Amino acid sequence: MIVxxxxxxxxKRKMSVTELSERVGITIANxxxxxxxxxxxxxxxxxxxxxxxxxxxxxxxxxxREEEENNE
Numbered sequence: 763m764i765v766x767x768x769x770x771x772x773x774k775r776k777m778s779v780t781e782l783s784e785r786v787g788i789t790i791a792n793x794x795x796x797x798x799x800x801x802x803x804x805x806x807x808x809x810x811x812x813x814x815x816x817x818x819x820x821x822x823x824x825x826x827r828e829e830e831e832n833n834e
Contacts, residue, residue, distance in 0.1 A: 767822065767823055768812065779794060
């Protein structure tokens with residue numbers, strides 16, 4: 763699964779979700795969906811703007827983790 767670490771980068775940059783959403787040009791609600799990992803997709807253009815605003819690389823925001831199997 764893909765884990766979104768926008769909250770980690772926001773903390774490192776001492777930036778609020780509101781400020782990031784304004785810089786990127788998307789609503790706070792949509793930014794929250796991304797930040798909380800509830801988004802099904804993200805546009806490359808949006809990822810580009812987030813990286814520019816946070817001065818980071820896509821790999822700083824997106825992380826792949828293998829899902830644990832439930833053997834119940």
